[in-house]
Amino acid sequence: MDKTLLAVEALTVKFGKFKALDTVSFALQTDAGVVGLIGPNGAGKTTLIQTILKQNRAQGKLTVNCKIAYCPDMPEFEKQYTPVEVLAQALYLNGAKFKRQKVFAILKRVGLAQALDRPNGGFSRGMKQRLGIAVALVLDPEVIFLDEPTSALDPLGRKEILTLIKEIAKEKVVVVSSHLLVDIQNIATNLLVLNEGHLLYQGKTKDFLATYDRLAVLKLEANDLLRATQYLAKAKIKVTVVKEEASLYFEKENLAKVMQIVLAYQLKFYFCGVDDNGLERAFENIVQHDQTKK
Numbered sequence: 154m155d156k157t158l159l160a161v162e163a164l165t166v167k168f169g170k171f172k173a174l175d176t177v178s179f180a181l182q183t184d185a186g187v188v189g190l191i192g193p194n195g196a197g198k199t200t201l202i203q204t205i206l207k208q209n210r211a212q213g214k215l216t217v218n219c220k221i222a223y224c225p226d227m228p229e230f231e232k233q234y235t236p237v238e239v240l241a242q243a244l245y246l247n248g249a250k251f252k253r254q255k256v257f258a259i260l261k262r263v264g265l266a267q268a269l270d271r272p273n274g275g276f277s278r279g280m281k282q283r284l285g286i287a288v289a290l291v292l293d294p295e296v297i298f299l300d301e302p303t304s305a306l307d308p309l310g311r312k313e314i315l316t317l318i319k320e321i322a323k324e325k326v327v328v329v330s331s332h333l334l335v336d337i338q339n340i341a342t343n344l345l346v347l348n349e350g351h352l353l354y355q356g357k358t359k360d361f362l363a364t365y366d367r368l369a370v371l372k373l374e375a376n377d378l379l380r381a382t383q384y385l386a387k388a389k390i391k392v393t394v395v396k397e398e399a400s401l402y403f404e405k406e407n408l409a410k411v412m413q414i415v416l417a418y419q420l421k422f423y424f425c426g427v428d429d430n431g432l433e434r435a436f437e438n439i440v441q442h443d444q445t446k447k
């Protein structure tokens with residue numbers, strides 16, 4: 154049965170008179186998978202993580218029924234330490250025993266098997282990110298918070314870390330805070346959406362997209378853009394034309410009709426469907442219509 158690992162009720166955090174978090178309530182169950190924690194700059198994401206890690210004074214109720222680990226956006230370690238030594242130190246500082254087999258297994262899992270004996274001072278950002286995740290994993294948490302895990306990485310490094318996060322989330326809850334909404338859309342099954350200290354949404358990513366992003370896109374060869382616009386207008390399908398992208402945006406519910414027209418008139422197209430930017434559009438919509446704003 155799914156267990157509640159962590160719950161916050163009416164959590165409020167003030168810095169002086171300013172409320173960085175305002176009566177935030179949510180719960181994380183064991184089956185939450187990857188949870189995307191998203192919100193504009195200053196929304197309160199870091200404050201929320203720090204408060205859950207008990208680094209801030211807060212009003213409200215915080216219930217933690219599990220072990221939690223945290224990895225910052227740019228993890229740094231004593232430069233001369235090898236990954237094995239970094240993990241040994243983390244275990245030592247947490248009063249846990251060093252188990253060679255376990256440490257090696259974790260370093261292999263995060264993709265550092267080839268760098269076990271190298272001082273981390275020479276590691277790339279991606280490797281340091283992996284080491285940070287390994288440190289979090291070695292403490293056997295049930296929930297891991299990752300702050301901006303892909304922001305400093307190149308596209309390949311980003312992809313690898315996203316795959317690793319999905320893999321870890323098969324057995325743990327991974328809360329990922331990020332501004333890279335395409336990444337979040339790709340990995341998060343659930344979302345926490347914050348704006349100006351208020352929690353605007355918690356729930357499934359797919360329900361969030363269904364509610365706040367109603368658009369699908371047809372990407373065409375530029376020569377066929379005009380023809381496509383005319384045929385769709387004739388079929389009374391409302392579209393938004395983005396000429397520079399040779400794209401037409403329309404309501405998702407018209408997808409089947411649009412496909413029929415595309416095929417019937419043999420329009421040359423690259424893509425027709427729901428794209429990777431849905432979360433960005435949905436996020437803009439919910440933030441723009443935030444009713445909690447005074």
Ligand SMILES: Nc1ncnc2c1ncn2[C@@H]1O[C@H](COP(=O)(O)OP(=O)(O)OP(=O)(O)O)[C@@H](O)[C@H]1O
Pocket residue numbers: 168173192193194195196197198199200201
């Ligand atoms: N120690 C502090 N003292 C005063 N104000 C603070 C403190 N920490 C955070 N704040 C304020 O609280 C608000 C929320 O900040 P927080 O860092 O949690 O936002 P965030 O969502 O993590 O933003 P970003 O995406 O920019 O990292 C901001 O207005 C910030 O200036």
